[in-house]
Amino acid sequence: MNGGSHIVGGVTSAVWLGYHRPSELVVVAIASLLPDIDRHNSLVGRCIPILPRVIESTAGKRTITHSLFICGIMTLLLRQLMPHIASLFLVGFISHIGLDLLTGRVVLLWPLPQSFGISFGIPPVFI
Numbered sequence: 650m651n652g653g654s655h656i657v658g659g660v661t662s663a664v665w666l667g668y669h670r671p672s673e674l675v676v677v678a679i680a681s682l683l684p685d686i687d688r689h690n691s692l693v694g695r696c697i698p699i700l701p702r703v704i705e706s707t708a709g710k711r712t713i714t715h716s717l718f719i720c721g722i723m724t725l726l727l728r729q730l731m732p733h734i735a736s737l738f739l740v741g742f743i744s745h746i747g748l749d750l751l752t753g754r755v756v757l758l759w760p761l762p763q764s765f766g767i768s769f770g771i772p773p774v775f776i
Contacts, residue, residue: 650752652692655681657742658748666740676734680741684749685743715746716759 659680659681660674668674685691687704693700713719720742727735749755754766 650748652685653681655685655745655748659744662744663694663737664762665732666741668737673737676737678739679733680738681745684714684745688714711753711764712723712756713759714751715755715757717757718744720746 656678659677663674665678668677679735681691682691685709686701687710688694688695689701689705691701708714720739723742724735724739727738746755746757750757750765750767751769754764754768756762757765
């Protein structure tokens with residue numbers, strides 16, 4: 650799934666949950682892109698030159714950055730540092746993971762190696 654689709658999915662989720670302020674939706678949009686920092690050619694990966702290549706070559710695609718563990722750690726950290734955006738971050742990050750579950754497999758419970766995904770029997774490009 651591409652970055653634009655993740656932004657639309659995250660913002661749609663946020664609006665559905667009652668977030669409507671532009672500043673809130675910007676936070677959700679950014680958070681909806683963050684899990685793809687494990688790919689050097691992703692929308693967010695192109696903005697950061699080295700980190701995506703390191704994550705991609707060591708952990709792989711859709712592993713640590715797509716896990717509930719990292720989502721939880723980052724949400725708890727944000728709750729301590731910037732409590733007003735922690736829930737917005739969570740909406741965007743979880744929407745990304747949920748959408749990726751529909752288009753492939755995700756190591757949701759990293760560090761456990763088991764991957765999860767929902768197959769509709771059609772190529773992911775059509776979802």
